[in-house]
Amino acid sequence: MTKEHNRTEKSPGLPSFSSRWLAEVVRLQEEARPSLGPGPDDAEAERHARAQTQDSEQRIVDRAYFLAERSGALQALLNWRMHARWTLLALAVLATVSGFSAALTVLGDSGRPVNVVWALGALLGLNVLMFILWFLNMLFAGRAAGGSLGRFWLWLSRRFSGSDGVYVSHAFSTLSARAGLTRWYLAAVTHGLWSLLLVAALAGLLIALALRSYSFVWETTILPAEAFVRFVQVIGWLPAQLGFAIPDAELIRRSGVAATGGAGSVTLQSETQRLAWSSWLIGTLLVYGILPRLIALLICGSVLRRALSGVRLDLQSAAYARLAARLSPNSERGGVTDPEPGSLASAKLSSATGRLGKPALLGLELGARSAWPPLVAANVRTFDSVESREQRAAARNRLREEPAARLLVACDSNLSPDRGSLHWLAELSAFAGQTRIWLLNTESTDAQRYASWQESLTDLGFARQQIMVDETAALNWLAAAGTGGADE
C-alpha cells in the first residue's frame, strides 16, 4: 500500500516545462501505435489523474507522468536531458580551452612583436561576424532563427541520445516550436558558448600579458598611417569611456611598421606604450566581444525563463482535445434514478354479445389533415372525430346505448399510438360485435411508426387482418355488417 500512497503525490521533481514535455512524449508514443488500443495501466492512470485536480491540462500531465513512470518514457526523458547537459558541458570545456589557446596563439611567442590589429581581428573577427549574422537572422527569419552553435549542440545531443530518445527530442522540438522558445534557447546556448570562449580568451590574454613581455606593432603594405590612427582611436573610444587607457595618436604612429621605412622603434617600447596597447586590446575584447554576447545571453535567458513558465499544452489540438474530453468530460451519465417496472397489465380487446345494432364508423384524433367523414353506405352510423374527454364520453355513451354489430375505428397513422388511445379502443370494443382499425395516411408515415402501430394493436388483441389500410376494403367490411359473415 505504500506504493499506492506514493502515487498520490503530484508529479514530483519535474518543473512545468518538463512535465509537459513528458506529456508530449507520451502522446507521440500513443499516436505511433494507435491500433494497440489502451494499455493495462490506462484506466488506472485516468483514475489517478481525475483524483488529483480539476484542471484538465494538469490531468493530462498527471496521466502522462503515471504512464511514463511505468513505460520507461520518464527514464528516457531524464536520460536525454542528462545527455544534453553533458554535451553542453563538453562543448563548454571545448570553448574554454579553445578560447584560451586562441589567445595564446594570437599573441605568439614573445620574441616577435604582436601585430595588434591582426591579433584583434583574429580574436574578434569571427565572433563579430557571427554575432551580426545572428542578429540579422533574428530580425528576418522570425521564429525559425537560432544560433548555429546552438543548433550544433542540439544536433549533437540528438546523435548521442539513441533510439529511445527519438520521441523525446521530437517532443522537445514540438513543444518548443509551439511556445516559440526554439530561437531563444538556441540563441542562449550560442551566446553562452561564445561568451565562455571569449572570457577564456580574455583570461589567456591577461595571463600571457602578465607573465610574458610583448611589444605591439601594426603593419601595413598599402594603407596610410592615418587610417590606423583613426581606426585605433575610433575603436578605442568606447573602452575609453569605461576607463581603459588607449594609445594616443603619436604612440600609434610610432608603433607602425611600414613597407617603406625602417623597422621602427619596436624593440625598445616603453612601459607606457606596452601598457597602453595592452589595455586597448583588453578593452576592445571586453567591449566588442564579451559584452555584446553577455548582454544577448542575459536577454535571451530572461525571455526564456519567463516563457518557460508560460508553456502550455495545446489543448485544442486534435490529440489533446480527445484526451481532455475523456479526462474532463463535459457530460456524464447519471444513471437510472427511477427504474422501469416489470410488465404491467394492459387493456385487452373484447367484444359485445347480445343485440347489436347498426355498424359504426368512428374517427380517433384525426385532426384537420384527413377528410372526415368519408362517404359511407346508408346504414352506417358516423361519429365525428373524437379527441377530448367529453367527446370520448359522448361517443362511448352512444355506443353503449346502441352497440354496433361492426365497429371501424379510423386512426391517423402519423401519430404515435399511445396507451391512452389504446385503452380507450379496448373500452370501445366492448360495445361492438367485431372491431377493426383503419389506419389513415399510411403513405406519409415512415416504416417504423407504422410497425409500431402494428405492434401496439396486436398487443391489444387485434389480428393482422383486422388492421386495414385500404379505404374501399374497410368501408365494404363495415357496410357488410348484418349479413352474418364471420370475421374473416
Add this chain to the structure above:
Amino acid sequence: MSDQILTSLGKPLRIAVVGHTNTGKTSLLRTLTRDRRFGDVSFRPGTTRHVEAARLLVRGRVVLELYDTPGVEDPIALLEYLEQQAAGERLDGPARIHQFLDSPLAATRFEQEAKVLRQMLRSDAAFYVIDSRDPVLAKHRDELELLGSCGIPLLPLLNFVADAQAQEAPWREALARVGLHAIVRFDTVAPASDGERLLYEKLSTLLDEHRSTLQALIASHEEDSAGRHRAALQQIAEMLIDVAACRFPVRETSASELEKGVGALNKMIRQREQRCVDALLSLYDFDAEDIEGTELPMTDGRWEDDLFDPETLQAMGVRVGSGAAAGAAAGMGIDLAVGGVTLGAAAAIGALAGGGWQTLRHYGDRLLGRLTGERLLRVDDSIIRALGTRQLQLVQALRGRGHAALTPAAYSQGDDAALWPKTLPRPLRQARNEPRWSELNAAVDITARHDAVMTLLEELQQLSRQAD
C-alpha cells in the same frame, strides 16, 4: 471564464425533459450531452420507461442535471382522475399532484405518468418537448394542464421544426393560450448552430436566479465548439502542408520507374488523407458508420472516390491541369529540373542570413540531384485543392450534425466551387519547395513546419468565417 463565476455556482440546476410519447426527448438529451449512446432511441413508442439522469459539467463541476422521463401517454384519463379525486376540495396544482401520487393508481394504471410528475416536482424547471409535426389535439391540451400544475416553469420546445410536415403556428397559438410564450425551436437531427445557446438563454429568462450558471454553460460550450473547429482546421492544414511538401525521388525517368514512383506517392497521399479523416471523425466523436450510406461518397469511414481520378476532381469543381493524361495518374507533377537556382555569392549570403546552414544544404541537395540525374515526384496543385475541398466539406457536415441523428448525413458535393481556384495560399506555395516541411519525407524541420501550419490555419479560419 473567470474563476469567480465558477466558485459562485451553487447547486446544480435540475431540469426534467417531459412531453408526449415519442416526441424526441431522449434524442434531445443525446444532442445536449453530445453522447450518442445515451438512452435507447428508436421509433417505437414508449421506449423510455425509466427516468435517467445526465449531467453537464463546466470545468469539472456539475452545473446542470437533465432527467429523461417516460412519455406521457394517457393525459386525458389522468386529468379526469385527478379532478375526480380533488372534487370538493380546494387544492392547488401541486397539492393535487401529490394527492394523486399517494393514490393507488399511481402505481398501476398511471405508473408511467406518476414517474414523470414525481420528477417534475423534484426539478427546478422542465423542457416540454413537442413533435411539431403532430396536430394540436385535446390530449396535448390536457397534458399541458397537467404539467403546468406542477408549479415549476415550463419551457416548450418545438422539435422537428425543419421537417416538411411541421406546423408551428397552431402550436404557438395553443401554447400562448395557456400562457407559454417563451418557446424554443429545435431540430435534434440537424440542430442549428446556435440552437443550444438559444435554449439555455430562454431558460435563463425563466429561471432568473440561475442566470449565471446558464451563462457559464453557454460560454463553456461555445469555447469547446470553437476549439473543436480550430482543431479540425489544424488537422486539415497539417495534412495540406504535408502533401504539398511531399517528395518522392525516382532514379531515372524510365516508364516503369515513374509508374512505381507514382504509385508509391499516391499511396502515401491516400494514407495521409485517411489519417486526417480519422482524426476529424474522432474529434467530433463520430463513428465511421455514422457517415455511412450508399449514395454518399464515404464508406466505412473512408472516401469512396479515388482522389487521383480526373472525374473525382471535376465533380468537385477542381480544374484539372493540362498535364493530366488518361492513364497516367491525374495530378502528378514531375519536378524535372532544379533549374533556375544560381548559387551566386549573393544568394549564399542571403541564404545564410535568412535560414542559416539549412538553406545552404537545401540548395546543395538540389544541385547534387541535378548531377546524379535524380528526379523528384510531387503532387499537383489540383490534388491539393481537391483534398482541401473535401476535407472542409466533411468538417461542415460534422459540425452541422447533432448526435441524435439516426440517418446518415446528407452531403453536398460538386456544386460548390473548389478551394482557391486561382492560386494556392502562400504557405502551400512555399511548401512546394520545402521538403523538410512534410512528415511524409524523411527529415522534418518541426519549427518551420509548425509555423507554416499556423499560417495556413489562419487562412482556413478566415475562409470558414466567410463561409458561415
